[in-house]
Amino acid sequence: MKLLDVCGIAIGNTQCQVIWSLLAVITDFTASPREGLRFGTIGFDHPVLRGHTCPLIEIGGLRPGPHLCIMAGVHINEASSIQAATVLANLIETDHLRGSISIIPAVSTHNLYKYTLVTPPSEGRDLHWSYPGAPNGSFNDALAYSLVCEWAENANVLLDLHGGDMDEQMTRYVVVQHTGDEALDKRIMDVAACFETELVVALAHESMGKPGRCCTALGSIGKVGLVAEAGDFGMTDQASVKWHQNGILAVARLLGMLDGESKRPARQISLDSYEWIEAPASGIIEKDFAPGDWVEAGMNIGTVRDFYGRKKADIKAPQSGYIMMRKSSHVAREGYWIGSIAFSKSRP
Numbered sequence: 022m023k024l025l026d027v028c029g030i031a032i033g034n035t036q037c038q039v040i041w042s043l044l045a046v047i048t049d050f051t052a053s054p055r056e057g058l059r060f061g062t063i064g065f066d067h068p069v070l071r072g073h074t075c076p077l078i079e080i081g082g083l084r085p086g087p088h089l090c091i092m093a094g095v096h097i098n099e100a101s102s103i104q105a106a107t108v109l110a111n112l113i114e115t116d117h118l119r120g121s122i123s124i125i126p127a128v129s130t131h132n133l134y135k136y137t138l139v140t141p142p143s144e145g146r147d148l149h150w151s152y153p154g155a156p157n158g159s160f161n162d163a164l165a166y167s168l169v170c171e172w173a174e175n176a177n178v179l180l181d182l183h184g185g186d187m188d189e190q191m192t193r194y195v196v197v198q199h200t201g202d203e204a205l206d207k208r209i210m211d212v213a214a215c216f217e218t219e220l221v222v223a224l225a226h227e228s229m230g231k232p233g234r235c236c237t238a239l240g241s242i243g244k245v246g247l248v249a250e251a252g253d254f255g256m257t258d259q260a261s262v263k264w265h266q267n268g269i270l271a272v273a274r275l276l277g278m279l280d281g282e283s284k285r286p287a288r289q290i291s292l293d294s295y296e297w298i299e300a301p302a303s304g305i306i307e308k309d310f311a312p313g314d315w316v317e318a319g320m321n322i323g324t325v326r327d328f329y330g331r332k333k334a335d336i337k338a339p340q341s342g343y344i345m346m347r348k349s350s351h352v353a354r355e356g357y358w359i360g361s362i363a364f365s366k367s368r369p
Contacts, residue, residue: 046171048077057081057115063125063172067156069163073131078124080110086120087276090176091269092168094127095149095183098136101252102182103127105265112266113279120278123176128168136187149183153238169238169246177276178212178245181235182265184252188349192312193264194220194363196248198240199293201226209245214285215271216249217264220313220343222363225293254349292365295345297358300325302334306353309336310360314344323359340364 050061063077064070075094093099093106106126113122127133129148147161154165173179185191195216197209213221228237239246249268251261271283300306302325310322316338323336342364353359 046167050077050079055115057083057118058110065163065167065171067163067167069158069160070167073160073164075125075128075130078106078110078126080113080115080118080122080124082118082120082278083116084119086118086278087177088120088175089122089269089273089276089278090124090173090179091122091182092125092128092179093182094125095129095181096186097127097129097132098187098255099182099184099252100255100257101261102184102249102265104257105262105269106182108262109266109269112270113273117280118273118278120276122273122278123172125168125172128164150233152233152235153241165235165238169235173239176244178247178272179235179239180269180272181246181248183248184250184261184265185254185256187255189255190253190312190347190349191250192220192343192345193218193251193261194222194345195250195268196222196224196234196236198228198234198237198246199223199226200229200240200243202243205240205243205245209240209247210291211275212245212247212272214289215275215283216247216268217286219286219288219290220345220363221289221291222295222345223291223293225366250345290343292342292363294340294366295342295361295363296339298322298336298339298360298362300353300355300357300359301336303354304328304333304352306336306350306359308347308359310338310344310347312344312347315342316344316362317341338362 047064050059052060059079061077062074064074093102106124151161151165153169154162156163156166195213197213229241234248236246236248251264273279274281274283304325304327307324318341320338321335322338325334326332340362342362345361345363347360
């Protein structure tokens with residue numbers, strides 16, 4: 022079976038076609054704390070990925086139904102999202118569950134105990150931006166492809182949990198992919214509405230076919246993926262853990278896996294783009310913006326100073342939009358990203 026037969030993802034004008042068996046998933050279950058719940062590991066039978074394993078939690082309902090995949094720890098320091106995935110099984114009774122839930126609570130185990138701010142793949146790229154990957158590429162390429170096209174191949178929805186590396190303060194938001202398929206986009210936005218946030222970044226259709234987040238790779242093949250962001254500074258805070266878990270349980274109710282109705286936020290704003298806020302000069306960074314703030318394009322949102330306190334440059338908002346993230350860095354070199362902003366290309 023070839024890659025295109027299984028995943029059907031094309032990047033630009035190229036399509037990878039390789040033997041699918043190179044990417045067979047290997048699972049090893051070592052514990053079953055209660056009926057329908059299994060703990061184990063997942064690995065990948067691929068030359069580049071051999072030796073890389075992740076913890077795996079499988080929750081099987083007593084009745085048939087949809088399949089939900091959840092992963093966290095793509096960025097290994099994002100503690101609240103990892104904690105939410107780790108203890109999720111405690112909130113689900115298998116005799117009330119229809120279908121199954123597969124959870125990888127820590128994807129980037131190769132970065133455990135390194136305390137790196139960016140998860141370094143073998144070629145210096147971040148896994149988060151590598152989807153859909155390629156089975157015959159680098160470590161990141163093969164892992165991204167294996168997650169989307171093998172582990173989550175039969176998932177009705179894939180949720181990728183993130184939030185707040187050791188130098189990041191976040192507002193709570195979700196990222197999805199706008200595909201141009203009306204029926205699919207409605208399903209995607211219904212999943213986005215399961216998370217209690219006003220901010221939805223529904224990436225513009227032009228993102229399709231380009232390497233990027235897992236939600237873009239899934240949207241490109243007619244599937245539903247979502248990236249959820251909540252948490253700050255690589256620390257576990259229970260409010261963010263609960264936010265992630267409440268969103269997951271709402272998705273399960275939306276899919277009919279659990280009884281009950283999903284409560285939708287009273288208001289959600291959908292923007293189609295985001296970009297980094299970069300330091301305009303090297304020096305001490307004084308940031309006058311916070312996650313969740315609305316800023317106007319060209320607004321002065323900070324100052325760069327030298328070590329004598331003299332102003333070197335003003336920091337200007339690159340777009341009109343909402344602040345998604347603020348870096349904690351006190352000093353930064355010119356061009357280093359110190360925050361991010363969500364905006365809409367389709368609006369003036």
